[in-house]
Amino acid sequence: MANAASGMAVHDDCKLRFLELKAKRTHRFIVFKIEEKQKQVVVEKVGEPTQNYDDFTASLPVDECRYAVYDFDFVTAENCQKSRIFFIAWSPDTSRVRSKMIYASSKDRFKRELDGIQVELQATDPTEMGLDVIKSRAN
């Protein structure tokens, strides 16, 4: 079991799924959840490569915090196909304070386990992770 210093362990499955997303492109997104009782970060949901950004936003709960990784494909100004791996710390204003605290303190250690994240983003309401925000951070 990989360890996290803040007391929250990271389940091996998280790292495996992330490597699959990075190397083999078998997932569009991964949503991680902290299971308080088991004190670890586990994979909650995985998205097919055919799904798009709207499917991803729909899979995030409105009132609870999550961590998410999204593989964003776009075309640059010079007409090259590029992709960026986004790490999104979803911490909505309407969630409970305890939840926000736990996710915030464990985030750093967890991110370090996932090697290869290119852009990090924190969203406190749906407008902060809108498609236009993602596009502007992508280049």
Place this chain on the structure above:
Amino acid sequence: MAQLAETYACVPSTERGRGILISGDSKSNSILYCNGRSVIIRYLDRPLEVQVYGEHAYPATVARYSPNGEWIASADVSGTVRIWGTRNEFVLKKEFRVLSGRIDDLQWSPDGQRIVASGDGKGKSLVRAFMWDSGTNVGDFDGHSRRVLSCAFKPTRPFRIVTCGEDFLVNFYEGPPFKFKLSHRDHSNFVNCVRFSPDGSKFISVGSDKKGIIYDAKTGDIIGKLSSEDGHKGSIYAISWSPDSKQVLTASADKSAKIWEISEDNIGKVKKTLTCPGSGGVDDMLVGCLWQNDHIVTVSLGGTIFLYSASDLDKAPLSLSGHMKNVSSLALLKSEPKVILSSSYDGLIVKWLQGTGYYGKLERKVISQIKCLAVVEEEIVSSGFDNKVWRVSLQGDQCGNAECIDIGNQPKDLNLALLSPDLALVTIDTGVILLRGSKVVSTIDLGFTVTASAIAPNGTEAIVGSQDGKLHVYSITGDTLNEEAVLEKHRGAITVIRYSPDVSMFASGDANREAVVWDCASREVKLKNMLYHTARINCIAWSPDNSMVATGSLDTCIIIYEVDKPASSRITIKGAHLGGVYGLVFTDEHSLVSSGEDACIRVWTVTPQ
């Protein structure tokens, strides 16, 4: 996409007892003036096209074009001068902290290399002249002990600077580097304005003692004066030379502007008096003037700009007006053609016509401040900062009799049931008051702090928003309210509630920058996540076909959402009004009119994607 179609500009901000200085550019036929923190550039031949420069952090006082027309130097009350380009989105060239107090006048040297600025400050720093690009001082300007109201640069070589001020002195400096040469104390009151003639041969100073004195430009000696027969009967606030240096225009507190002909022996004789065509109150005192090419522009204390033609002085002037202060509400009169009414807190109601602009002021028999305004076919209901609600009938263009209703508490918000305009809902601190006609039918204490309200057009339902973000829906039966439901979604005090024109939906906005669209019948949320503003939402408007809802906020943006699409596909208008957007109304499916703190009203053309 939303594009700016028209701007109904604000007017220069004026102060009783002081003149204002407007300037212009003869090449682009534009005039420059300041209102609040903005510098307004207005084109005399295209009054609906206005450019606004809003980069000053303090209220701006005066702005001038450089002689080559490429740069504008503008100054504000903190003593800062900003030099920016006229083209290319007003890119800033340099900013200098010139004086330690407010700057009252600013002039470029004719070669565009030096700028002289005068104003208020301490000791020596009442006037400063500096190089425009480096800011290095080019002279010592002692000789004044009080605020220097105006300064002028001789337009031909050898260069001279003349300054005048509240210490009744007119000082003459030679240079560069500028040194004090001599001073005149012939005025017996504040000297308000001093200007060189365009050919550089003379300069005139005018003051609050109603006198105008003519001096020789090279030596600074007095050579003549403006004749006192048929002269002004009030303080003269501003003076402007004609381009041929033979005539001058003066603007005075006696509500008239006079054109003087300067004869060979340097005596000025009145050639023509232009009286201000107004109702004759204090607002008609003229505080500024400008003679540019063929145009004569005078500005009154009430902010009205009169445009005369110099070649045809008997023609009635074109008058342009607008608001001087924050326009807090907008309403649409459904008459043909559609007239937009805008009101500001100082009690001014102005009528505008889309496509033409200023249409007239609504002459009200009672001038009281206005906080809330509601308009229906032939009636205006307004409330101010006292305990009264005024109902004024509109007869055509003028206001009829005003009925005043004392409701016993300060009204916070005012709503009319559009289909039965007799019924009005007025919210006070902890409750609501129902009015029918001019009678208070009931005062209901609701027990919570009320912040916003709306009443359905048929008068059967009312929604009241409270400080804690809850929306209370009441049904109105007779004279009582029965609570039907309490809706909780907002996380801040409710600031505005509006029903859609077909009454199937209503939209509410709060102080926590969120707006929500609800369905009336089921009271369910119809459109959420309208969180794209970054500050309190001030106003909401529905389009006539119920498809779009627009929200205006303190963060100066207007966001237009389509009710059938998710909130993320929105149209944003950034920077619509410096200081915040306070009024919004749709005139038809594609035109949105907005008003804000900068006293301007803008018309936007909205095309859904």
